[in-house]
Amino acid sequence: xxxxxxxxxxxxxxxxxxxxxxxxxxxxxxxxxxxxxxxxxxxxxxxxxxxxxxxxxxxxxxxxxxxxxxxxxxxxxxxxxxxxxxxxxxxxxxxxxxxxxxxxxxxxxxxxxxxxxxxxxxxxxxxxxxxxxxxxxxxxxxxxxxxxxxxxxxxxxxxxxxxxxxxxxxxxxxxxxxxxxxxxxxxxxxxxxxxxxxxxxxxxxxxxxxxxxxxxxxxxxxxxxxxxxxxxxxxxxxxxxxxxxxxxxxxxxxxxxxxxxxxxxxxxxxxxxxxxxxxxx
Amino acid sequence: xxxxxxxxxxxxxxxxxxxxxxxxxxxxxxxxxxxxxxxxxxxxxxxxxxxxxxxxxxxxxxxxxxxxxxxxxxxxxxxxxxxxxxxxxxxxxxxxxxxxxxxxxxxxxxxxxxxxxxxxxxxxxxxxxxxxxxxxxxxxxxxxxxxxxxxxxxxxxxxxxxxxxxxxxxxxxxxxxxxxxxxxxxxxxxxxxxxxxxxxxxxxxxxxxxxxxxxxxxxxxxxxxxxxxxxxxxxxxxxxxxxxxxxxxxxxxxxxxxxxxxxxxxxxxxxxxxxxxxxxx
Numbered sequence: 001x002x003x004x005x006x007x008x009x010x011x012x013x014x015x016x017x018x019x020x021x022x023x024x025x026x027x028x029x030x031x032x033x034x035x036x037x038x039x040x041x042x043x044x045x046x047x048x049x050x051x052x053x054x055x056x057x058x059x060x061x062x063x064x065x066x067x068x069x070x071x072x073x074x075x076x077x078x079x080x081x082x083x084x085x086x087x088x089x090x091x092x093x094x095x096x097x098x099x100x101x102x103x104x105x106x107x108x109x110x111x112x113x114x115x116x117x118x119x120x121x122x123x124x125x126x127x128x129x130x131x132x133x134x135x136x137x138x139x140x141x142x143x144x145x146x147x148x149x150x151x152x153x154x155x156x157x158x159x160x161x162x163x164x165x166x167x168x169x170x171x172x173x174x175x176x177x178x179x180x181x182x183x184x185x186x187x188x189x190x191x192x193x194x195x196x197x198x199x200x201x202x203x204x205x206x207x208x209x210x211x212x213x214x215x216x217x218x219x220x221x222x223x224x225x226x227x228x229x230x231x232x233x234x235x236x237x238x239x240x241x242x243x244x245x246x247x248x249x250x251x252x253x254x255x256x257x258x259x260x261x262x263x264x265x266x267x268x269x270x271x272x273x274x275x276x277x278x279x280x281x
Numbered sequence: 282x283x284x285x286x287x288x289x290x291x292x293x294x295x296x297x298x299x300x301x302x303x304x305x306x307x308x309x310x311x312x313x314x315x316x317x318x319x320x321x322x323x324x325x326x327x328x329x330x331x332x333x334x335x336x337x338x339x340x341x342x343x344x345x346x347x348x349x350x351x352x353x354x355x356x357x358x359x360x361x362x363x364x365x366x367x368x369x370x371x372x373x374x375x376x377x378x379x380x381x382x383x384x385x386x387x388x389x390x391x392x393x394x395x396x397x398x399x400x401x402x403x404x405x406x407x408x409x410x411x412x413x414x415x416x417x418x419x420x421x422x423x424x425x426x427x428x429x430x431x432x433x434x435x436x437x438x439x440x441x442x443x444x445x446x447x448x449x450x451x452x453x454x455x456x457x458x459x460x461x462x463x464x465x466x467x468x469x470x471x472x473x474x475x476x477x478x479x480x481x482x483x484x485x486x487x488x489x490x491x492x493x494x495x496x497x498x499x500x501x502x503x504x505x506x507x508x509x510x511x512x513x514x515x516x517x518x519x520x521x522x523x524x525x526x527x528x529x530x531x532x533x534x535x536x537x538x539x540x541x542x543x544x545x546x547x548x549x550x551x552x553x554x555x556x557x558x559x560x561x562x
Binding site for chain 1: 376377378379443444445466467468469470471473486488541542543546547548549551552553554557558561
């Protein structure tokens, strides 16, 4: 068991499982074959030829495409295929920072293999014996990855909100971190990966932030998504990442990236370059 | 002109210029066609078939391979093809952290397209108006990239020395930074690129370090490799990186990586993900 195992798990995917999904003249995602067959039976919305699925070109604005996708998603929900609606719109945006082609309900994004974006924050404090990091345990009743360990604060990136504003908002909701502290988050990069998941494909990007917290500050969940917080010495966390799958899959990458940036994984480590290169697929 | 231009310049290379160079049963480098023809005329050392160049398998230990390569390098120096001997041995090591196949004189490494490794340090200090970074100007008499701007301290990674020990040594030689300060360097990752250069191919890796310097400390060169040091506000450096080619090519990547890690390039920047992904080829 090693850091490289965690990286490999986030990048385990089999292209043979999918057909490309096109919209607005470009590939915006990938769908499993069974889902493609189901979408083929929605002829007013999709064109499906057995090799790919295309949103009909008559939907020629962001609004029209979003409405058509919403109709398909609601049909898939009625079928019980898409579950766990979040009522959060994600942009279908193959290239971050450019225009998006439509918006899609968050819970449906992996089914269509839409790249989703999120924000992850590592909250830490410095003590005499080194860096300690706040670890969250996801609520046992959460629909996704219940009870697993998580980064201090993390959330999806909905459409129409700035990354830092979203990070600050999530700090308040998930960790009870007041804005005057949360505004000190430092943007430190991004991790990316591509993984087969139960609900489809996750070719996702997480923007990463560090926040050095005052030693006397304790996070406190306010939205029911986190059951408890622990302050662990970084070596305990590194050990947990290296030896177990207790952290939600992508949180491992955020932590490994933190260890690299803070000099906690030695450059003499034989896997160092593979680890550094593994942070981005 | 943008950060992405600097990244593209470090990754400009044309595979059609090269033939693979094999040793010890694997590809360890690439040689230009003209050099391959010259090596073909060293039949006691290489086997060259018009498509590739192979170090003869009879050299079956690190020592024998290194001696054979040294003989070839000296012949190329006599021809005036390899110039600027540094008398520093680089390991031919396709995978960092694993065993190397032979050692080669530093000045000859690009001719054989051997991946070389180095250490680059960004020395900075925090002032009321933000981060200031020490910039070095390379000696105008230096054989490579004379007079160009450089990272605070940088050096090649010779065989048989630890990365951090080498970094600390270079801090002393290049910047007059005493070991008690230099030992505070923080390993923060690595950048990699692959570039056609005048003397061959550079498929190189630079290990990156940050060093927060006391506000009253001024670097002072002791080995003649640096003409002067400037302390510039990071915005002036970002501007220089974005708009000019005044920095030695790979120093741009080290600085861009620093900007990303310290939150100085906003994640809202439309090129943000391309920049983050561009740090490793």
